[in-house]
Amino acid sequence: MGQPAQISARPSQLKPSSKKRTHLWLLLIPLLCFLSISTPRLGLVGLGEETQRSSPPSPEPAFPDLPRHCAAIPAISTSTFEARRNTLAKRLRQLGAAAYIAEPSSSAAYYFNVSDAHWRLSERPLLFVVTPSVSATADRDGDISANVSILTPKFEATRAKLLPLSPSAYIQWAEEQDPFAVLFDALRLPSNSTVFIDGSARLFVADGLQRALPHGQVQNAPPQVVEIRERKTVEEINILKCANEATLLAIRATHKRMRIGMHESDARELVAGALAAVGLEHAGCLTLFGENAALPHGSGTNRVLQKEDFALFDCTGQLHGYWSDVTRTVALPDSSIPEDHLAIWHHVHAAQSLARVATYPGALTNHPDIVARARLMLDGYAPYFTHRLGHGIGLDVHESPYLRGVPAAQATLIQTGHTFSDEPGVYIEGKVGVRLEDCMVVEEGAPYATFLTAGVGGAALSPWEP
Amino acid sequence: MGQPAQISARPSQLKPSSKKRTHLWLLLIPLLCFLSISTPRLGLVGLGEETQRSSPPSPEPAFPDLPRHCAAIPAISTSTFEARRNTLAKRLRQLGAAAYIAEPSSSAAYYFNVSDAHWRLSERPLLFVVTPSVSATADRDGDISANVSILTPKFEATRAKLLPLSPSAYIQWAEEQDPFAVLFDALRLPSNSTVFIDGSARLFVADGLQRALPHGQVQNAPPQVVEIRERKTVEEINILKCANEATLLAIRATHKRMRIGMHESDARELVAGALAAVGLEHAGCLTLFGENAALPHGSGTNRVLQKEDFALFDCTGQLHGYWSDVTRTVALPDSSIPEDHLAIWHHVHAAQSLARVATYPGALTNHPDIVARARLMLDGYAPYFTHRLGHGIGLDVHESPYLRGVPAAQATLIQTGHTFSDEPGVYIEGKVGVRLEDCMVVEEGAPYATFLTAGVGGAALSPWEP
Numbered sequence: 001m002g003q004p005a006q007i008s009a010r011p012s013q014l015k016p017s018s019k020k021r022t023h024l025w026l027l028l029i030p031l032l033c034f035l036s037i038s039t040p041r042l043g044l045v046g047l048g049e050e051t052q053r054s055s056p057p058s059p060e061p062a063f064p065d066l067p068r069h070c071a072a073i074p075a076i077s078t079s080t081f082e083a084r085r086n087t088l089a090k091r092l093r094q095l096g097a098a099a100y101i102a103e104p105s106s107s108a109a110y111y112f113n114v115s116d117a118h119w120r121l122s123e124r125p126l127l128f129v130v131t132p133s134v135s136a137t138a139d140r141d142g143d144i145s146a147n148v149s150i151l152t153p154k155f156e157a158t159r160a161k162l163l164p165l166s167p168s169a170y171i172q173w174a175e176e177q178d179p180f181a182v183l184f185d186a187l188r189l190p191s192n193s194t195v196f197i198d199g200s201a202r203l204f205v206a207d208g209l210q211r212a213l214p215h216g217q218v219q220n221a222p223p224q225v226v227e228i229r230e231r232k233t234v235e236e237i238n239i240l241k242c243a244n245e246a247t248l249l250a251i252r253a254t255h256k257r258m259r260i261g262m263h264e265s266d267a268r269e270l271v272a273g274a275l276a277a278v279g280l281e282h283a284g285c286l287t288l289f290g291e292n293a294a295l296p297h298g299s300g301t302n303r304v305l306q307k308e309d310f311a312l313f314d315c316t317g318q319l320h321g322y323w324s325d326v327t328r329t330v331a332l333p334d335s336s337i338p339e340d341h342l343a344i345w346h347h348v349h350a351a352q353s354l355a356r357v358a359t360y361p362g363a364l365t366n367h368p369d370i371v372a373r374a375r376l377m378l379d380g381y382a383p384y385f386t387h388r389l390g391h392g393i394g395l396d397v398h399e400s401p402y403l404r405g406v407p408a409a410q411a412t413l414i415q416t417g418h419t420f421s422d423e424p425g426v427y428i429e430g431k432v433g434v435r436l437e438d439c440m441v442v443e444e445g446a447p448y449a450t451f452l453t454a455g456v457g458g459a460a461l462s463p464w465e466p
Numbered sequence: 467m468g469q470p471a472q473i474s475a476r477p478s479q480l481k482p483s484s485k486k487r488t489h490l491w492l493l494l495i496p497l498l499c500f501l502s503i504s505t506p507r508l509g510l511v512g513l514g515e516e517t518q519r520s521s522p523p524s525p526e527p528a529f530p531d532l533p534r535h536c537a538a539i540p541a542i543s544t545s546t547f548e549a550r551r552n553t554l555a556k557r558l559r560q561l562g563a564a565a566y567i568a569e570p571s572s573s574a575a576y577y578f579n580v581s582d583a584h585w586r587l588s589e590r591p592l593l594f595v596v597t598p599s600v601s602a603t604a605d606r607d608g609d610i611s612a613n614v615s616i617l618t619p620k621f622e623a624t625r626a627k628l629l630p631l632s633p634s635a636y637i638q639w640a641e642e643q644d645p646f647a648v649l650f651d652a653l654r655l656p657s658n659s660t661v662f663i664d665g666s667a668r669l670f671v672a673d674g675l676q677r678a679l680p681h682g683q684v685q686n687a688p689p690q691v692v693e694i695r696e697r698k699t700v701e702e703i704n705i706l707k708c709a710n711e712a713t714l715l716a717i718r719a720t721h722k723r724m725r726i727g728m729h730e731s732d733a734r735e736l737v738a739g740a741l742a743a744v745g746l747e748h749a750g751c752l753t754l755f756g757e758n759a760a761l762p763h764g765s766g767t768n769r770v771l772q773k774e775d776f777a778l779f780d781c782t783g784q785l786h787g788y789w790s791d792v793t794r795t796v797a798l799p800d801s802s803i804p805e806d807h808l809a810i811w812h813h814v815h816a817a818q819s820l821a822r823v824a825t826y827p828g829a830l831t832n833h834p835d836i837v838a839r840a841r842l843m844l845d846g847y848a849p850y851f852t853h854r855l856g857h858g859i860g861l862d863v864h865e866s867p868y869l870r871g872v873p874a875a876q877a878t879l880i881q882t883g884h885t886f887s888d889e890p891g892v893y894i895e896g897k898v899g900v901r902l903e904d905c906m907v908v909e910e911g912a913p914y915a916t917f918l919t920a921g922v923g924g925a926a927l928s929p930w931e932p
């Protein structure tokens with residue numbers, strides 16, 4: 001049969017099992033060593049008891065100075081998920097759509113608390129559906145609420161019922177049936193309905209739905225639906241702040257333990273340990289030394305850190321499903337970074353600061369990108385700033401809206417509740433790469449964006465003070 | 467920036483790094499123990515040298531009896547990838563389509579040797595395109611060949627050029643551009659072209675392509691294209707055979723080391739070790755004891771094996787990108803399985819055998835399913851056989867065509883080169899679950915399908931002889 005999909009009741013319970021196993025070994029090693037020393041068959045009976053007990057090195061956590069930074073931050077509450085679905089239902093009604101359909105994905109995580117980590121995508125569709133339910137006296141928005149259905153493979157219905165959600169209906173399709181026809185039969189939508197599909201759904205799903213509703217319109221969910229997820233609430237912002245703070249703390253702790261001569265892979269393992277210690281899930285870091293950092297998404301080598309090298313860490317990790325994204329380009333106490341590389345660091349730093357103050361409610365999303373690029377242009381580095389300034393961040397590391405230098409007609413407005421990365425960079429292939437990244441939030445009452453890392457000091461001060 | 471995507475030159479170089487790390491610890495433990503014993507500061511200097519050297523248990527591989535079964539099987543050759551693309555180009559020409567477009571996926575792995583393990587999907591499209599290239603004297607199929615283009619984010623062009631492929635063109639889109647408009651500008655297709663998109667592509671990609679080609683047709687690739695991948699060549703069948711043989715060998719080796727009283731998680735770890743020892747990549751096993759096996763894709767508990775329990779292993783693993791899928795439901799020497807559960811095992815076994823001989827060229831794909839179901843109906847177990855008989859297998863664990871009991875009009879023909887799973891099962895919730903699975907191949911000249919595991923004995927003989 002193959003390809004089992006696992007269910008977990010809550011995202012916070014999801015941990016990569018292989019990671020768990022590694023940690024188990026870390027605990028087991030001292031124990032095994034102790035046993036091998038204290039076991040008579042190894043011929044160690046002559047040793048004094050005192051020696052035996054004190055001999056094994058006491059197990060030392062890799063980062064004892066890193067507490068689980070976000071232990072007090074609550075996950076999204078059940079009532080919030082319900083409120084989100086009701087907002088969606090009202091929006092569907094306004095747009096004249098009969099349903100919204102998502103596969104397990106970040107959008108499904110937003111509305112239904114089920115991501116593709118909870119239910120792995122396969123060729124058998126599992127779909128989440130919201131239809132607006134209108135009360136008999138509906139004349140106001142308040143009378144519209146969300147009706148939830150789950151379309152599930154019949155033989156997996158028991159497993160689907162373990163999902164953390166109580167839908168109005170479980171619609172089951174048997175293996176010999178067309179799942180999409182079964183869905184529309186059960187929903188009893190008018191045959192000329194408009195149905196919105198989450199944009200991350202696979203084409204064959206959208207295609208199958210359209211074939212099962214030949215007189216209706218099955219289409220990619222429009223911006224008016226997508227934007228519901230874009231503006232974050234205080235509950236979400238608190239999670240995002242803590243995740244980003246924790247990530248920065250982990251990078252700083254790693255920085256203190258680095259040394260000239262180590263490999264990229266060593267540093268990568270070190271920072272992974274720090275991110276785990278600080279309590280983030282599914283964490284990972286691009287870790288690139290010297291010229292390797294000139295390829296913004298990585299090279300294939302495992303470079304040894306030279307005195308002349310910057311080290312670049314671009315780290316992400318999850319808290320309650322929400323992502324962090326922080327990049328630091330650092331030097332060590334005994335580094336000797338070339339003057340022109342140091343200059344680039346400071347140009348990028350200035351561009352990052354300027355972009356943040358150019359991010360305010362009512363500005364266009366292309367504005368911070370243009371400002372940062374203009375700053376780098378002054379010194380001739382604009383051609384080496386090869387990617388957009390930033391991306392939205394939330395349940396996806398990269399999500400809309402994006403901070404890109406598109407023409408004004410294609411840009412949208414920056415609004416309160418938006419969260420973006422601010423990550424200018426300069427990449428000169430074969431020489432050097434510098435990127436600095438803190439995510440920011442546009443909050444009510446503030447003149448411009450705040451870094452999500454502000455609680456632990458925010459932006460880097462110098463390559464030696466990340 | 468976050469979400470780096472890694473490139474590997476060949477699938478065989480891809481290994482989950484966390485797994486690597488676990489294995490590293492397995493090697494390090496004896497070493498650390500040895501060092502702690504032989505180090506003077508631990509006060510062990512008084513021991514005789516002989517004792518010191520012989521004391522630490524010599525490192526024993528977990529499965530010394532399992533050689534890397536498929537070491538001699540070659541990966542798909544460069545010329546095969548080229549031939550596949552030329553076949554696709556001819557098919558496009560026959561169907562009047564101007565292009566075929568895929569995201570990194572199993573289809574891209576088939577034509578371009580790039581899966582989503584090599585280049586992780588993000589919101590920035592990386593697309594592979596085949597357009598038919600017709601020579602000036604084209605009057606025969608042989609004069610049509612494939613033109614390959616890669617659409618890549620501009621700032622990642624250097625990384626894209628590390629992909630194991632030499633396209634005619636790298637088409638680069640800058641961050642402020644519409645990637646789909648850039649693609650069609652570069653391809654210079656007639657504005658009313660028909661373009662096929664691989665069905666696993668995400669809706670927003672298909673949607674963006676359609677918007678960029680408003681007078682053309684952008685559509686899910688039709689069955690005539692999908693079926694190219696369905697019929698396997700000898701080169702592919704050799705890989706599939708060895709992967710499935712190796713998987714069965716790993717299950718058998720695991721079976722020998724099990725004991726009553728162990729947890730599902732222990733058995734899962736054991737079989738994972740066996741699959742790694744035998745040389746498969748990305749391997750994993752559903753491992754379910756007793757009534758837990760009644761949920762075909764798993765339960766949430768970590769059951770202890772009772773004397774009355776069957777243990778079900780449903781294992782997959784990859785060789786050169788191709789998957790195995792083998793299920794065994796086993797008993798231990800000191801198990802005492804209830805009579806009615808044993809009877810179920812033998813009914814399922816009979817259904818599996820019958821389904822295999824019902825799988826031959828020219829039969830409809832619903833035929834083997836109907837035959838297996840009829841066999842189980844004789845004894846009243848058909849209602850508990852809740853899923854289809856089987857699925858195609860290749861670069862996806864589950865791929866078309868499927869062996870399902872659909873009406874004849876919806877079935878397709880079984881042809882030589884088809885590879886399917888044959889996996890009847892009986893699932894009685896709260897009581898018992900039995901599934902037996904061997905994949906099979908429909909080969910030229912054979913009256914009916916052969917099990918891909920035939921080289922190591924094929925189907926199980928009894929619950930004690932898997």
